[in-house]
Each structure stands twice: as C-alpha cells, then as structure tokens.
Amino acid sequence: MTRISVNVDGTTYEDDVEPRLLLAHYLRDRLGLTGTPIGCDTSNCGACTVDLDGATVKSCSVLAVQTDGCAVTTIQGLAQDGEWTALQRAFHEQHGLQCGYCTPGMIMAARDLLRENPHPGPDEVRQALEGNLCRCTGYQNIVRAVLAASGHQDPEAASASGHQVGEEVSA
Amino acid sequence: MTDQAVAPEVGRRRLRKEDARLITGQTNWTDNIQVAGLLHLAILRSPMAHARITRVDVSPALERPGVLAAFSGADLTEGLGSLPCAWPVTEDIVLPDHPPIAVDEVRYAGDPVAVVVARDRYAAADALEAIEVDYDPLPPVLDLETALAPDAPLVHSDKGTNRCYTWPLATGESFEAVRDRAEVVLKRRYHQQRLIPNAMEPRAVVVTPLAASGEYTVYSATQIPHILRVMLAVVTGVPEHKLRVIAPDVGGGFGSKLQVYGEEALALAVARKLGRPVKWTESRSEGALATHHGRGMIQDVELAATREGRLLGLKVGLLADMGAYLMLVTPGIPILGAFMYPAIYKMDAYEFHCTGVFTTRTPTDAYRGAGRPEATFAIERIMDELAAELGLDPVELRRRNWIRHEEFPYTTIAGLTYDSGNYEAATDKALALFGYDDLRAEQRERNRRGDPVRLGIGVSTYTEMCGLAPSRVLRDLRYAAGGWEAASIRMLPTGKVEVVTGTSPHGQGHETCWSQIAADVLGVPFEDVEVVHGDTRAAPQGMDTYGSRSLAVGGEAVHRAARTVVEKARKVAAHLLEASERDLEFTGGVFSVKGSPEARRTIQEIAFEAFTNHDLPDGVEPTINAEHVVDPENFSYPHGTHLCAVEVDTETGRTRIRSYVCVDDVGRTVNPMIVEGQVHGGLAQGIAQALYEEAVYDDDGNLVTGTLADYLVPSAADLPDFVTDRTETPASSNALGVKGVGEAGTIASTPAVVNAVVDALRPLGVHDVRMPCTPERVWRAVKEASA
Ligand code: FES
Numbered sequence: 001m002t003r004i005s006v007n008v009d010g011t012t013y014e015d016d017v018e019p020r021l022l023l024a025h026y027l028r029d030r031l032g033l034t035g036t037p038i039g040c041d042t043s044n045c046g047a048c049t050v051d052l053d054g055a056t057v058k059s060c061s062v063l064a065v066q067t068d069g070c071a072v073t074t075i076q077g078l079a080q081d082g083e084w085t086a087l088q089r090a091f092h093e094q095h096g097l098q099c100g101y102c103t104p105g106m107i108m109a110a111r112d113l114l115r116e117n118p119h120p121g122p123d124e125v126r127q128a129l130e131g132n133l134c135r136c137t138g139y140q141n142i143v144r145a146v147l148a149a150s151g152h153q154d155p156e157a158a159s160a161s162g163h164q165v166g167e168e169v170s171a
Numbered sequence: 172m173t174d175q176a177v178a179p180e181v182g183r184r185r186l187r188k189e190d191a192r193l194i195t196g197q198t199n200w201t202d203n204i205q206v207a208g209l210l211h212l213a214i215l216r217s218p219m220a221h222a223r224i225t226r227v228d229v230s231p232a233l234e235r236p237g238v239l240a241a242f243s244g245a246d247l248t249e250g251l252g253s254l255p256c257a258w259p260v261t262e263d264i265v266l267p268d269h270p271p272i273a274v275d276e277v278r279y280a281g282d283p284v285a286v287v288v289a290r291d292r293y294a295a296a297d298a299l300e301a302i303e304v305d306y307d308p309l310p311p312v313l314d315l316e317t318a319l320a321p322d323a324p325l326v327h328s329d330k331g332t333n334r335c336y337t338w339p340l341a342t343g344e345s346f347e348a349v350r351d352r353a354e355v356v357l358k359r360r361y362h363q364q365r366l367i368p369n370a371m372e373p374r375a376v377v378v379t380p381l382a383a384s385g386e387y388t389v390y391s392a393t394q395i396p397h398i399l400r401v402m403l404a405v406v407t408g409v410p411e412h413k414l415r416v417i418a419p420d421v422g423g424g425f426g427s428k429l430q431v432y433g434e435e436a437l438a439l440a441v442a443r444k445l446g447r448p449v450k451w452t453e454s455r456s457e458g459a460l461a462t463h464h465g466r467g468m469i470q471d472v473e474l475a476a477t478r479e480g481r482l483l484g485l486k487v488g489l490l491a492d493m494g495a496y497l498m499l500v501t502p503g504i505p506i507l508g509a510f511m512y513p514a515i516y517k518m519d520a521y522e523f524h525c526t527g528v529f530t531t532r533t534p535t536d537a538y539r540g541a542g543r544p545e546a547t548f549a550i551e552r553i554m555d556e557l558a559a560e561l562g563l564d565p566v567e568l569r570r571r572n573w574i575r576h577e578e579f580p581y582t583t584i585a586g587l588t589y590d591s592g593n594y595e596a597a598t599d600k601a602l603a604l605f606g607y608d609d610l611r612a613e614q615r616e617r618n619r620r621g622d623p624v625r626l627g628i629g630v631s632t633y634t635e636m637c638g639l640a641p642s643r644v645l646r647d648l649r650y651a652a653g654g655w656e657a658a659s660i661r662m663l664p665t666g667k668v669e670v671v672t673g674t675s676p677h678g679q680g681h682e683t684c685w686s687q688i689a690a691d692v693l694g695v696p697f698e699d700v701e702v703v704h705g706d707t708r709a710a711p712q713g714m715d716t717y718g719s720r721s722l723a724v725g726g727e728a729v730h731r732a733a734r735t736v737v738e739k740a741r742k743v744a745a746h747l748l749e750a751s752e753r754d755l756e757f758t759g760g761v762f763s764v765k766g767s768p769e770a771r772r773t774i775q776e777i778a779f780e781a782f783t784n785h786d787l788p789d790g791v792e793p794t795i796n797a798e799h800v801v802d803p804e805n806f807s808y809p810h811g812t813h814l815c816a817v818e819v820d821t822e823t824g825r826t827r828i829r830s831y832v833c834v835d836d837v838g839r840t841v842n843p844m845i846v847e848g849q850v851h852g853g854l855a856q857g858i859a860q861a862l863y864e865e866a867v868y869d870d871d872g873n874l875v876t877g878t879l880a881d882y883l884v885p886s887a888a889d890l891p892d893f894v895t896d897r898t899e900t901p902a903s904s905n906a907l908g909v910k911g912v913g914e915a916g917t918i919a920s921t922p923a924v925v926n927a928v929v930d931a932l933r934p935l936g937v938h939d940v941r942m943p944c945t946p947e948r949v950w951r952a953v954k955e956a957s958a
Pocket residue numbers: 037038039040041042043044045046047048049058059060061
C-alpha cells in the first residue's frame with residue numbers, strides 16, 4: 001500500500017492504494033466518481049479520459065500512485081454551480097451523444113483539443129478524437145459539437161466542408 | 172377527435188432529456204452500482220476452442236487473499252438449467268443443452284469453466300490464475316461446409332450432426348421453370364463475415380439478494396429486462412415474482428444485449444449460494460469472446476432475368492454459423508432475413524434454403540439489423556452484377572423492377588405486405604443531392620485517363636421490416652413470445668405525467684420521443700412528462716427494445732394510452748361543465764364547450780378532480796390513468812436510397828469515401844434530430860462492415876481479433892461526413908404513421924460501399940471483393956484481375 005494525496009474535481013483525498021491500482025478504478029471504486037466509465041482493457045476506447053494536471057490522459061493507463069500530489073479533473077468536475085461548459089452545451093445541442101457511454105471521454109478529449117487549438121477545422125477535430133471510440137453516433141454530430149463549441153456559427157456547414165476521409169487524418 | 176399526431180411536439184427537433192445526466196457524468200451504469208457487502212465475480216474461460224475437461228481444481232484459488240468462494244461448473248449445476256433458445260425455427264431443430272458454465276466439455280474459446288468470488292475485482296481476477304484445469308483437446312469445427320460432411324468432428328457429439336436445422340421457403344413459380352426461360356442467369360457467392368458488436372459499455376450484472384423474502388434484484392446492462400426476468404426464472408428456478416430486473420442506463424446494445432447470458436444466471440446462482448450481492452463486469456477482451464457475435468453466413472445467390480433487365484426469379488442458399496450454442500434467438504436471425512432477399516423488387520419465383528451449422532466458435536445472434544443487412548447486401552450486390560452484365564445503369568435496373576408508389580399496398584413474392592412507400596421519390600432526391608450524373612462523368616474521364624485512383628459509385632435501395640412483430644406472425648415462425656408492447660399513462664394529482672413504457676432504451680432517446688408523443692395527445696408541456704422504463708417493478712409489462720420495434724409498437728402504445736386518458740378526462744369534463752361529451756372540444760390540454768369558450772377545464776384540473784373523487788360522474792372510477800397493450804397489425808417498412816462515391820487507389824488498395832448521401836423514408840418523424848443521429852450511427856456500422864471489421868479466427872479456433880487494438884472499430888478519422896435527408900410516407904399499420912429507423916443506416920450502407928468499390932475496379936476486370944474490403948484485399952483483387 002502506498003499513501004497518496006490527490007485532488008479530484010476540487011476535493012483532496014488521502015488514500016492508501018495498492019501500487020497496481022489503476023486511476024480509473026480508483027476514481028470509480030474508491031472515490032465513487034463513476035462519471036468516468038471504462039470501455040476497454042487496451043487503452044483504445046478513450047471512454048476513461050480525464051485531465052491530469054492539465055494533460056489529457058486515459059485513466060485506465062495511469063496508476064493511482066502516479067497521481068500523488070496531482071490534480072485530476074473528471075467530467076463530474078466540469079460544470080461549475082450547475083452551469084455546463086460550452087462543450088457540454090454543444091454536445092447537447094448538436095445531439096453529439098446517444099447512449100452517452102463514450103461522452104465523458106469525448107468531452108474531455110475535445111476540451112484538450114480546444115485548449116491547444118481554439119479554432120480547429122473538421123479534420124483537426126476528427127484527428128484529435130481518433131483515440132475515442134463511439135459506437136452510436138457515427139461521429140458526425142460529435143464533430144459538429146466540437147466545432148460549435150469552438151465558435152463556428154454553422155457547425156453543420158463547417159463539418160461538411162472539405163473533410164477528406166483517409167487522407168492525412170487516417171490511422 | 173383528439174388525434175393530435177401532427178400537433179407541435181411530434182416532428183419537432185427536441186433536445187434530449189436524457190442528455191443532462193450523461194453529459195455531467197451522473198449516470199447509472201450497471202458497473203456503477205455499489206452496495207454494502209458487494210462481492211466481485213470473475214470467470215475463468217476456456218483457452219481452447221474445443222476440449223474435454225478432465226479436471227478442475229478451484230481450491231488453490233481459495234487460498235488467495237480476498238477470495239470468498241470458487242466454483243467449477245460441476246459445483247454449480249444444481250439449480251441451474253440450460254440457457255434458453257426461444258426461437259426453435261423448425262420442428263426437428265437440434266437443440267443442444269447449453270449450460271451457463273461448462274461441465275465436461277468446452278465448445279468455444281471463452282466458454283466459462285470456473286468462477287471466483289472475491290472482495291474486489293483485482294483479487295478476483297488474480298485468483299483465476301490459481302485455478303487448475305486439465306483439458307483433453309478435441310478437433311475444432313470451423314468451416315461451415317466441411318462441418319456438414321458425414322465424417323466431420325462434432326460440436327455436440329450427442330447430437331450426431333453439426334446441422335442445426337434446414338429451413339426452406341419457395342413461393343411463386345418454380346425457380347427451375349423461370350431459370351429455363353430466363354435470358355440471363357447469374358450465380359454469386361457472398362460472405363458475411365462475423366462481426367463483434369462492441370457496444371461501448373461492456374456487459375455487467377449485479378445481483379442483490381434479500382434473504383428474508385427470497386427476493387433478488389438483478390441489475391443488468393441489458394436491452395430486455397422483461398424477457399430476462401422470465402428467462403432467469405426459468406433457468407435458475409427463482410420464482411418470477413421474486414425477481415426484479417432493472418436495466419439502468421445502458422451504454423449501447425445493437426442486439427448484443429438482447430440476450431439471456433450465462434453470466435447473468437451465474438451471478439444469480441452465486442448470489443443465491445452465498446447470500447451476498449455479487450457483481451460481474453466483463454472486460455473488453457472477455458466481451459469479444461463471450462458476448463454473442465453477429466453475421467457469419469455464406470450466401471449462394473442465383474438471379475434470373477430477361478435481357479431487358481426484368482427480374483424473373485431469385486434463389487438463395489444460405490449457410491449460417493450458429494456458433495457453439497443456440498442463444499435466445501440465434502436460429503431465427505437468418506429466417507428474418509429470408510423474407511427480405513426479394514427486397515423492393517417484383518419477380519415471379521423465389522426460393523430460399525437455409526442450413527444452420529454449429530461450429531466451435533462464439534455463438535451468434537441478433538446484431539444491428541439481424542438478418543436483414545445480410546439479405547439486403549446479397550440482393551443489392553447481385554443487382555449490380557446484373558446491371559453490369561446487361562450494360563445497364565444500376566439505378567435504371569432498380570427502376571425497372573421496383574414496386575411503384577401507386578402499387579402499394581403490395582404483397583411481395585416472400586409474402587410480406589408492404590403498406591406504403593415511394594422508392595421513386597427517395598431515389599430521385601438522393602440522386603440530386605449526390606450529383607449522380609456529374610460523378611458518373613468524372614468516373615468516365617478518370618477511367619479514360621487510366622487514373623490509378625479510380626472513382627466508384629455504389630447504390631443501394633432497400634427496405635427493412637420493422638415494428639417486430641404481429642404475435643400471430645411470430646407464432647407461425649415458431650418464435651416463443653408475443654410481439655406486443657405495453658404503455659401506461661399516469662396523470663399525477665398535480666397534473667404532471669408519468670409515461671410508463673415496456674420498451675427499454677439504450678441510447679435511442681425514448682425519454683424524449685415518448686414525452687413528445689404524450690405531450691401532444693394530452694396537451695401538456697413536454698417538460699411535465701417523465702418516462703419510466705427498464706425496471707420490471709416500475710414498468711411491469713413489456714417486450715423491450717430491439718429490431719426497431721420501440722417506436723412503431725411501444726410509441727404507438729403510448730399514443731393510444733394517452734388517447735384513452737383524454738377520453739376518460741372528457742367524461743369528467745362533460746360532467747363538470749354540464750355539457751354533453753359531444754359538445755366538448757379538446758385542444759392544447761383544455762376542454763371547452765363549443766360556442767362558449769369561457770366554459771373550460773384543463774386536463775390538469777381534471778386529473779386533480781379525478782384524484783379527489785369529490786365530483787366524478789356516476790360510473791367513473793377515480794384517476795384518469797390508462798394502460799394500453801398494442802399488438803401490431805403488420806410490420807412497418809422503412810425504405811430508402813443510399814449512394815456512395817469512393818476513390819480506390821489501385822496501387823495501394825486504399826479506399827477513401829468521397830461522399831455519402833442517403834434519403835431514408837422512416838414514415839412520420841417524431842424527432843428529426845434523433846432520426847438523423849440514428850442514421851449516422853447505423854451508417855458507421857454498415858461502412859465498417861464493408862471496409863474494416865471482421866472477427867478472425869486462427870486454424871485452432873482462437874479469436875485473433877479479440878481486443879479493440881486488433882478489431883478495427885472505426886474512429887472519427889475513418890468516417891466521412893454524411894449527407895442525410897428524408898422523404899415521409901406515413902406507415903398505415905399504426906396511428907402514429909411511424910416506421911422505425913434504428914437499422915436503416917446499417918442495412919443500406921454495406922452494399923452501397925462495396926458496390927462502389929467494385930464499380931471503381933470493374934474496368935480493371937474485378938467483379939467482387941470480399942468484405943471487409945481492406946487495402947490488401949483490394950490490392951490483391953486488382954493484381955489477380957490483371958494477371
Ligand atoms: S477504458 Fe481507458 S481507453 Fe478504454
């Protein structure tokens with residue numbers, strides 16, 4: 001057991017954890033912060049994406065002990081005083097989710113993109129979300145949501161303009 | 172009349188009620204559930220496709236820290252019956268025993284062999300490694316054709332055959348006769364590769380026992396809480412009234428959670444044994460092995476036609492991979508497809524023949540369209556081959572054969588009566604949006620230049636069979652359940668409304684759409700409606716969500732229940748207003764007397780009156796609640812036209828989707844935003860089948876695409892921006908006029924994409940590419956054609 005002190009969504013927790021405990025399980029099972037879901041065991045799906053000291057990480061590929069002294073932000077820490085962020089609103093308004101399982105990770109990954117590139121084009125959005133899988137939406141409305149949150153007046157037209165599948169953005 | 176189906180809420184782009192909790196992470200996934208004393212269940216699975224179990228020793232696991240119990244299959248047989256197959260499609264079908272956990276033989280890699288229960292999930296997973304199992308390998312059965320040979324090794328040796336069933340259908344003239352007079356006869360073989368559903372939420376189940384009363388609450392990431400309750404009672408012997416099944420928020424299903432899984436029965440059995448709450452959550456790679464797969468068919472298709480391109484007859488021979496066991500509806504999936512091969516076309520003869528085959532692979536069952544995408548693929552691919560053979564434009568060939576809009580209702584050669592549709596309108600709209608003629612001109616130009624990057628154009632016109640299903644039809648197909656759906660409306664004393672539905676959504680937006688329907692009929696604000704679902708106590712009756720049945724059957728039940736509420740309220744209103752019922756108008760939630768609009772009562776006031784029971788007319792019971800159970804009178808038949816343009820690099824084999832246009836007719840639209848979203852999601856899956864996804868097994872029967880790292884679920888970067896549009900031909904089989912949309916995108920897109928790929932390569936002599944059309948397969952097809 002190792003003692004860690006970590007701030008999650010504004011609250012500091014002191015805990016003894018097994019060295020092998022994944023951050024995703026620490027958040028979910030120990031802290032009861034179940035807003036961050038787990039979708040895979042190979043770090044491919046992105047459902048578990050959180051913010052760790054300003055960097056976006058997949059919480060299933062970080063150990064809880066590594067977060068000692070760090071600040072973690074999950075989807076549950078985004079809305080302040082019940083006010084959704086622009087991204088959360090945009091996902092709602094653009095129908096960027098269906099079952100919603102991928103949504104926390106999508107929003108956290110999109111948040112990271114907009115921090116680094118406040119006005120991305122559709123291809124940049126698609127590229128940035130490559131590590132986040134969604135099985136319901138076909139991604140189109142997710143892309144529109146991110147474009148809308150970044151201030152595109154007409155995300156529908158923006159997402160349709162010039163996106164070339166399999167060009168520079170493909171895996 | 173109070174039929175307000177076209178009133179403001181229905182047809183409106185309403186933002187979803189569901190989103191608030193999903194966007195803020197306040198969800199209720201099954202794996203989120205924590206209860207005092209919860210134990211974690213982990214399952215040891217067979218590493219081999221086929222073997223005899225000679226020894227299982229779980230005792231070393233018991234010495235591991237945190238472990239409370241461990242059981243072999245033999246330890247759990249008592250009180251645990253065979254998992255159900257509810258669709259024995261023929262009288263003489265082979266129905267093997269399907270224990271939730273293997274006892275003496277494993278039949279696919281992933282078959283459960285032993286379980287461990289521990290204080291946390293890490294301890295449980297660790298302890299699995301300590302269990303000792305000895306296997307005596309048996310030969311795997313992997314090839315659908317050789318599996319039927321007399322000397323083939325057997326998946327179920329006690330059955331003496333790998334043939335599960337044969338199911339024939341022949342209608343119209345004899346196929347032999349029309350083949351004789353046909354001027355063109357084409358014969359093709361198509362492969363429907365196995366797909367792994369990969370709903371983003373892995374399956375999970377939590378069982379909490381209440382020892383004092385012998386009750387159990389089962390939380391499951393399931394599409395079918397009601398059916399699961401019945402079936403768990405049958406499998407475990409826990410009486411049905413002592414079982415409550417709850418499907419909390421469910422993170423996608425696509426058919427893979429339309430199932431009664433062994434793990435659900437095991438969790439219940441272990442919770443019963445230990446008297447403690449138990450949770451099992453699958454990992455993604457466990458899910459790849461143990462959650463049922465989709466597709467898995469070989470289709471031999473023969474099409475007979477005249478030189479003018481008039482279809483005369485169709486013959487389909489199908490080998491369908493059942494996998495190792497029959498799950499809930501496994502044998503029925505190809506049968507659903509049987510009715511859809513003739514699609515939207517007129518012809519004189521149709522012959523279908525299906526053989527279900529056992530293999531030592533993960534069982535197959537319903538997946539995204541369930542039989543209908545496979546059928547649509549085969550007919551739409553061979554239609555393109557016929558067009559090429561006859562030198563006709565593929566759209567023109569379809570025009571010459573489809574049912575014209577003035578011919579509806581039309582009974583197809585397969586015996587289905589299509590109520591309404593307009594293939595011409597949808598196709599014309601799609602062609603215009605797509606810029607068909609310009610793209611064809613560009614294609615000719617590129618072919619003339621010998622451009623190494625070829626342009627291909629694929630079309631697919633389709634219809635599907637939704638609104639599953641009239642119970643009598645299900646009886647005729649030997650499906651062991653009804654096709655009805657239930658809804659009730661509870662008008663609360665304060666005028667707020669609870670809509671209770673028997674459907675059980677997992678991303679489809681029922682809470683929003685059902686609110687729209689009820690708000691319209693009752694004339695109450697959308698915000699005043701709450702939809703209750705997915706809990707057999709709160710919503711006691713239902714047949715759940717699958718096969719695009721929710722809106723056409725479940726939404727219709729809500730609609731009718733709401734109308735009954737209005738009729739009950741009308742009686743009360745007439746009494747209070749001292750008017751005759753006939754003289755009352757009802758609009759916007761207000762009853763008023765014709766000609767004297769100041770005499771009025773709102774439906775909320777009447778709900779309160781019905782609650783107090785102070786002044787109700789004689790013979791009217793308190794409350795104006797209503798319940799309706801609807802059995803559909805017919806299926807509904809959405810249809811549409813999908814067009815895809817691809818660029819195929821003949822030097823690298825790489826396919827790039829240049830544009831994708833679809834026009835779908837899903838009947839009347841309740842929420843266009845949700846319809847569009849559902850189409851997008853379906854397109855993603857259909858395109859993925861065409862280009863990316865496949866469950867691959869090695870020669871020993873091991874799944875080699877068992878994680879998301881190997882199995883190519885497309886990301887945002889792999890898919891295009893879609894152009895979607897609609898035509899609206901209302902269904903006549905329900906009062907709402909709705910048809911269903913969940914699978915349209917999946918069904919239509921796979922053939923559209925593959926037709927486009929083949930169209931690009933046809934000038935080089937390529938006539939087919941097997942799915943998924945990976946760069947390697949495309950490149951090889953080009954090389955072989957030019958060799
Ligand atoms: S759960 Fe972390 S990437 Fe899938």
